[in-house]
Structures are given as C-alpha cells and as structure tokens.
Amino acid sequence: MHELLTAQPGSKKLLLGNEAIVRGALEAGISFATTYPGTPSSEIGDNFYRISQETDLYFEYSVNEKVALETAAAAAISGLRTMCSMKHVGLNVAADPLMTLAYVGVKGGLVVVSADDPSMHSSQNEQDNRYYAKLAGLPMLEPANSQEALEMTRAAFELSEAYQIPVLLRTTTRVNHSRTPVEVGLLQPPRRTGAFKKDPFNLVPVPMVARRLHVELLEKMDKIGTEASASPFNRVEGKGGWGVVTSGVSYNYVADAIRELDMADRVRVLKMGMTYPFAGEICLDFLKGVERVLVVEELEPFLEDKLKILAQENGLTLEIRGKGEGLLPRYYEFDPVQVKSAMARFFQLKYQPAKVEMESALPQRPPNLCAGCPHRASYYAVNKALGDATAIYPTDIGCYTLGILPPLEAADFLLCMGSSVSSAGGFAKAQEEPVVAFIGDSTFFHSGITGLINAVHNDHNFILVILDNGTTAMTGQQPHPGIELTPEGRQPPKVDIEAVVRGCGVDQVETVNPLQVDKTVAVLKEMLGDKQRPGVKVVISKSPCPLFERRVTGKKQKVVFRVTNECDMCRRCLDELGCPAFTYCEDEEECAFISIDEHLCSGCSVCKQICHAIKPKKKTA
C-alpha cells in the first residue's frame, strides 16, 4: 500500500512538501484530483495517481491546466473535495477558468496548488503567482515547510468549503522539493459521489448574474479578510522593537538569521501563512508595536506594498523596507547569507559573511539529451536534410528543448507550451527563411492543436516536426492521450496523433521512425524541397523514450556499438550527433581515438548509420 496511506496518525515521516500536500488532502477527505505535470509540482499528481490505483480517489492527468481546473471545478460544484495542482506557468493556462470560478464559487472544497519556481530551476520565467490571488480574489496560503504544507492543505479545504470559494495554496520549489519531518494526522474517508443541483442563476455567469457575483465575491473576501488576522497561520514570534515580516520559505532564512546574529531579544517576527486576503488587523497591530520593519519575501514586494499602504492609511511613519536599496532583490530565490546580510545591514548589526572561493573557469556540465534519445536523431535528420541551408527552429517545452546545445543547435525561439506551432506560422508570414518547428507529443496535446488549426486556416507555410516519444518524459514519464506502451503491453492510442493532425486539415503528413536515419532525412528533404504545395506539412517523428520503454516493458538491451579501427577521426559523430556515450580520448603516445561507453550506449544504432567504422556487438551484462 502507498506509504502516504499507511502512515499512522501521530507518527513522524520525512516528507517532501509535495507528499505532505497529498497527505493533507487525504486527511481532508479528498475524492477528486486533477493535474498537468510540471516541475516543481509533479510529485503531487504522481502520488495521487498511485493512490487512486488503491482507493476510491478519482485522479486524472488532464490534457492541460485549463482542462484540469475546469474538470476539477465541476467536481467541486458537485460537492466533492477536489485538488488541482500545477506549476506556476500552468496557472497562466488555467487563468481563464480561475478568474470566473472565483465568482461562481464551489460547493465541495477546491484547493488549487500553484508551485512557483524562483530561480527558474526548471522554468522559463519566475513569475510571482501570489498576484493571482489578488487578481482573481481568492484566499491564499503559503507554507514554509512540509509540516505546514500538510496543515495548510487541510485548512485550505475547510476554508474553501466554509466560504464556497476556491483556495490557492502557493508553494515554491524549496517547499515542494524539501523533506522535513511531518507529524501526520487522521485520514478522512472521501465523499464517494457528488451531486449537482441545478442553479443557473448562480452558476452561469451571464452578465446579469456575473454583476451580482462579483459584488458577492468582494463581500466574501472582506469577511475572510477580517478572519485572516485570527488565522493560526498568521502569528507574531519573539519580542523587541525591530520588526520582520515574512512568508513562505523565507521564514526559515529569517529564523536562522535571528539565531546566528544573536538578535532574538530585539526582534519580533510576523510570520504570514495566510497572505491573501490581507490580514489588516494583525499587521496594523504589528506595525504599531515596532520601530522599523524589514519585509523578507522572495520575488515581488507583495506583502511590502500592502504594509506600506496600511501604514499610510493609518498615519504611521515607521520605516518599512524590503526590496531594492541594497537590501533584497526582486529576482531569484533567497539563500541564508543573503537574508542574514540584509537583516544585519537594516538593523545595523556586525556581520561578515565567510570568504568565498571564486570559481575558476571549469568545463561546464549542462544537462544533455540522453544517449539513445530519439530527439537527437530527429534533430540530426533535420540538420542533415537542410544541408548548407538554414531554417528557423521555433521549439517548445520538454526534454527536446535541450536540443538548444551544440552540436544540434535546434532551438531558435520559445515562449511557452504550444508556442512552437503558432510562432512558426508568424515567422513564416513575417519573413523569408524556411521554418521548421518542433513540439513534443504531450505538449502537442496540451496546446499545439489550436495553433495547428490556425496555421491551416490562415495558410501558414512551415514544417512541424512532432517529436513523439510516447510519454511526458521531462516531468517523469506521465501518460498522455496518445500513449501506446503500458505495463499491460502495447495498445492502440486513445487519440492517434496522425489522425488528429489530419483532422485539423493537414493533408501533407508523414510518420517516420527517427532511428531510421536515411528514411527520415529523405522524407524531410522532400518536404523542404516541395515548393509546389505550400501550407503546413507535418512530420511525426515517432520512437519511444528509451528510459520509458525500458521501465514499462522491461525489455533487455541486446546490442551496444563500438568504434572499430576503420575510424579515420573525421569526428562527425562528435561534431554532428553529440551523443553523450561518445568519448574523445588520447592514448599514451597522445594518439587520438574515439570510443563509445558501453554502459551509456542504448543500442539505438543511429551512429552506425552515419559512420561505416561503427559496428554492433553483443551487450555483455
């Protein structure tokens, strides 16, 4: 049984923030969960998936975050306690339903998890999603560690249900992906089935309904705002004339700084766990009791601005600072020394950070497409088919974005999920160079299809390569509508990508196996050379992610490849393919040779097809 189900109430477990959120939801009696995977939120969905195999919990990997939230909204309106989790940029996709769901409200508790990624460990931006709480009008909780993640999740369901409003649980990477001890509580049995009561004049926001709902939402939020000051998650610690206001993971840095700067008897900390609606009363009390305040929060001055407004409205003139002016930046996640330094500077304490050895220029070690990754073969084929010609490569979000690196250099433009297809159309209309766009299979389902229909509709002229590796590889091999490989064997896909492409009105479609190099190059060459039939041409480059295939099928690898002494050191394998299994070496007499690491080689055979000196051999254990 899943360990989040077997953990005994009162026992302590070392849980990831994401696991604590799942346990908290189970303790709140959750019956319905949806997600689209995205770092740092993915383990929430992955744990729900495993738990749903063993319990009555309904869980789905939805096609995208908008779909996930709309599906979740229906469950919550039907009275079920529901969670919808995603990464911060996922909430942009789900923003449309979120804004209006705040008006319409819920019946069963609905908790929306936004996992933000300050420092962009795995993201294209570091937007501060706390503004979504303000923009939509939703209560928000921000945990500082796994124990709080569990408790706040439980409380978020109660709050959501009490006020019939979705609640935002906003985390950051260091909360999602840190493990801290958690004392778990009692599991609640879920409500098994929901019931929908027709109520169109509250649930269908035509203008006359929406006008009333907006006023009601503001009233609801005012009421929650007065209660926020009494929330156990907003509390004052310590005593003294100096003040620090903090929230989320930053609280830990503040606590360590106070200990290490030995200032516990001089500083009071307002630790904000419920950060929207703004807990005016407790904040005003706090401001009245201190001489000066430093606000320690990652990214934007969300609390700082509110505190300054509050001080102004109440005629308080104490100094309130946080962002800028040599204190704390509006970018990246914090670290303990940064917070310690800012606190020491602001409160004029002596502090000298340890001297740090500057890094000399070392060979970098960026993440790379794995050995045997079919994306490498696809990129190789496109580069080959173009020859000396060039093309613009709009790309998309997934493992294949790593194709940006030399020697493949197969990424020229990227915004967000699905932007490859739509921007390819824009490039094709705006300038003269040919355009070859890349999108992964899961990303195609997520938000590539509308762009493709648009391209057909508006006669855009480009080639779209759909890199179909049969799974959502980047985030941990989650399923999508087109998967074929399952632990039960190969099955026909529920939604066939080629059929979708044809259904969108594309008639020039070819499916290739990129591990067959010559055939793939030939298909691409023909499409690139065909100036007679303009329009969108689609190549579905289909071969499973080898890590996924091995995990699911248990298939044993039979061959590896080796470089024979026929090698003339032309270096094409290194300079054009760039497989990490290859090594350039020198022997004792400084004579150069190339070898293939048998442990890394996945046996894909692509290198053998581009070089006569590479031969197969039986894999030994």
Place this chain on the structure above:
Amino acid sequence: MKAWRIFFTGVGGQGTLLATRMLGEAALLTDIPVVVSEVHGMAQRGGVVESAVVMGAAQSPVISDGEADILMSFEPLETLRALRKCSSNSLVISNNSPISPFAVASGREQYPDVGEMMRTVSNHVNRLIALDARSLAREAGSELSVNMVMIGALMRHAEMPFGREVVETVLNTKTKKAFLKMNLKAFDLGFQA
C-alpha cells in the same frame, strides 16, 4: 545543539538524492531536526545534481556559499565547482574518480588534472578526504553503490549526531531488499577507506 550543513554534489545518475534521503531518515530516527532539499527535473540528464542536508540548529533548506560544514562530492570536477560552498573550516569528502562532461568527452575541452584539483581544494578547506568511491562500489558489487560508499566515508570522518548503526538501520528499512547486501558492503567499504 550545533548545526550541520552538508552540501551534496554529483552528476545525474550517481544517486546523490538517495544518499541525502538516507541521512535525513537517520536524523528523523534520532529526533534531530532536519531539512533535506533536492532538485528535481532539469538537473538530471547528465547535468550537475546538488542537494543538501541541514541538521540541528538550522532550518534553511538552502546552504549558502561559504557555509557548508561538510561537502560530499561524488565527482572531482564537481568538488572544485562546489568549493564556493566551503570555508576554511569545512570537511570535504570527495570521490576522485572522474566523469567527463560532454565538452570534455567530445574533445573540445580538457578535464582538469585530478591531483591538481584536490590540492586546490585541500588548500582552501580544513580537511579533505579523497577516495576512489567508484572502485570501492565495484568491489561491493556495482558502480551504482557509489552513494553508499560515500555515506560510509562520511560516517567515519565526520562528527555526526548519530552513529553508523543508525544509518545501517535506515539502509535496512528504506532501501530495496535486492540491493541491501551490496549497499551494506559498500557502506562498510566506504567506512573502512
């Protein structure tokens, strides 16, 4: 109680995350406050993987530059890259068996001399323990047990708030049964090294 800040670095696939998790479980078992922080996602796929175990009188999940009490490095080039985390008080335990980054493997850059790198590290910190964890792991049964060798070396050379038997208990209860014998042997080889 003092604070233990242990910074882990290595290359994707070396099992640093399991090593940090095992230490976290050992702290939990002995009721020492602990935070284990991991990086998932992009960091894998042959890239650098950094993680941290913070125990005792500290609760930040991140270790700042210059603040690591212990650096546990699974790869010598990464030891040098992570040297910024150390101060003159730090203990460094480093595997000295290299894994070439792609720029080196493709012949575009040179892998720095391991002895030279270890001397630089040694000059900067309080104490350096360098060991060939890959060979010891092979001796235990598989290169996959490098992480257990490294934890063994940590338990031997660092003053930790719990003894080796606690870590062995954790290995017994939290690692896959099929690998238990190998893991315990690797742990012991690291401890003896």
